[in-house]
Amino acid sequence: MKVIALYSIKGGVGKTTAAANLAYLSAMDYHRTLLIDLDPQGAASYYFKVKPHKKLNSKKFADKNSIDRFIRGSDYENLDLLPADISFRKLDIRFDDSNKPLKQLKQILSPLKSDYDVIILDCPPNLTLLSENIFEASDIVMVPTIPTTLSVRTLDMLKEFFKQHDLNRKKIKPFFSMLESRKSLHKHTITEHLSSDKPAFFKNCIPYNSAVERMGINREPVMLTSPRSTGAYAFKRLWEELKDQL
């Protein structure tokens, strides 16, 4: 089982659209896939029209043996969802109360090994104890990054955080998101970071694309609503690049 987190300290960078589309592509590639919506805003859950079970809350989520009963199937074969609940804002408190506060999420996910090949985490935009749990539990931390100087600086802060807390920085796999090729700053930033032999970023970028924006209206992955859009092709290429690393 591989755990992939879509994470950024900043909001509005394309985490949820990436999580939703990559989860769909993973499922279509016959991987048994679970998308876990950890963001209390519940955007990923909204995309897939899945509401949480009435009894789901942060306490039940943190109970290592009960998570399975709250998982729901999506409309697509091989793709299940654990939807978010507003009480997930309290997960930090739950985890902090326990013996091994940094390993709680890893322990929660462990029983799912035999049921899923890929787990994708849609993460809230902050840096908290929950985030540290995500870093500990994930095999890959994908960081959508808008190609601007400030966004790259935020990424560097994340790497510094990993260094200071003895976390494996090789897990961090950023990719450029919401790219607008008309903007010279975007072009310059991408050229600067993708021109080396071993770029730290995924080679494939996700463009700013109206089809992706419309996911909130259509409530379907962009591959279904606009299969020939640049956004759909971009996610497919990104998935192929990610697959090589799984």
Place this chain on the structure above:
Amino acid sequence: MNRQLEIEMAEHLDWEDVIDFLDAGFTYRKSHPEHDKVTFYDTFDWRFYKKNLTLSRAGQQFKLQELDSDKVSLRFNWLRKTPYRFATDHNDPALAEAFAKIQDIRAVSPIAEVAIKSNCCEALNQDEKIICRIKYEEISTNGEEVENVLKIIPVKGYDDEAEAICKSLAKAGLDTPSATPALLPMVLEHLHIIPGTYSSKIKTVLTPDMTPRNAASLLISEMLTVIRANEGGIIENIDTEFLHDFRVSVRRIRALISQLKTVYPEDITEAIKVDFGALGKMTNRLRDCDVLLNARKEYEEMLPEVLREGLKLFFKGIVDARRREMNRFTEYLQSEKYEVKISHWIKFIEKDLHKGKIKSGDKTILDVSGKVIMKRFGKIISKIESITEETPDEFIHGLRIDCKKLRYSLEFFSSLYPDNASEPVARLKVIQTLLGDFNDYSVQITELTSKIDRLPAGKGTNQIAASLGGLIAILGKDKAQLRESCLKELGNFTDDANQLYFKNMFTPGKKPEEQ
């Protein structure tokens, strides 16, 4: 309610009626009927089925599933024009390994084709989320209806909603769980195909008071059935095991006649020996080619990269030789001459099966089998006890033949003894495997050496000679090591415990349960 539910469809209802009964608390979205064709595959000897697995293809995708489950354990797409046959056809090493564990070197072929017409309806909640699927499948094969199945397929996590739908159908009388078996067994039953009936192992059960002649005819009848069963697979060139099983049965007939020499009149015995001897000989070259080709990958891995090109050229020659031998033999198998001969023996044995009532004072098959087994066992023991370090390899090859004869005897007559004499048969298998490998090394070294001697002058000759020379050196070293293992195992066979076991089990004149 996690798993899908299959409901027995009432005869007076159709799909449109089912839709009308569905719970009004949800919206329903019907999709156009889908028509799928599913082909099931297995090896000739049902290796998948025997492991409770099915291999099926729909479109370009193959699925490996448990027999009575929808869970897919492996899947792969097959885009090539040539059909999928062997585990080694996979480019993905993980798939090749997984399938090799099931089918080994056997090829898969289609065993049944099923047409499924699916009518599907999705139940949606207020958010237009699918919470359950209702499917009506009309299953047919060879143009004949097999079964109609109504399935309720809940989406994970929406159990309450699925229960409500089931209740609404129950009100219409649609609440009896269907007793339909899994798809493949259901289709096979409809086609009157009994899976797993073929086996190359001897299944004939003898009774101790049978005449030797009656026992011989029963055994030969079984072996003729196996020979017949494998003809088609050889002619179609499906895989190498058809020829292997064919040859084993031919060899068994000759071995049986040699062990029970006087059961038939002398002229009949001689005719069987001649006919089946010729049939076996006709396939020797073909089998040698198969053995070499099956070892191809092993040989390539033995040699360094620089010598592999020569090996490729060598195997090209073997492939050509095999093609010629295969054409020759399949032509014979499809000839009137062969058909007349094999039919003659089948008819002879059929007539013979009811002859030979035991007369007082006559020896029974139990008496005769014990004598044959102890004679062969004694010969092996005295030969093994004479082995020294100087004993030539040819002597050990001779022992392989003696062990094979003893094993044949044990297999023919196993049903007469407790536990089917499984213990000595198992011990002999271990010895035979070692001796067989030892013999294979010798045969291969001889074969490869003679190939070097016969290489024509010309392009590629030096390359081939270098490759084969390298291979011979490696095989020679491996053979020497194997000789040590063979001698050790042969030594174990002569131990006191084993000799006592044979004496107690097979001494002629006593019923096994008295020993």
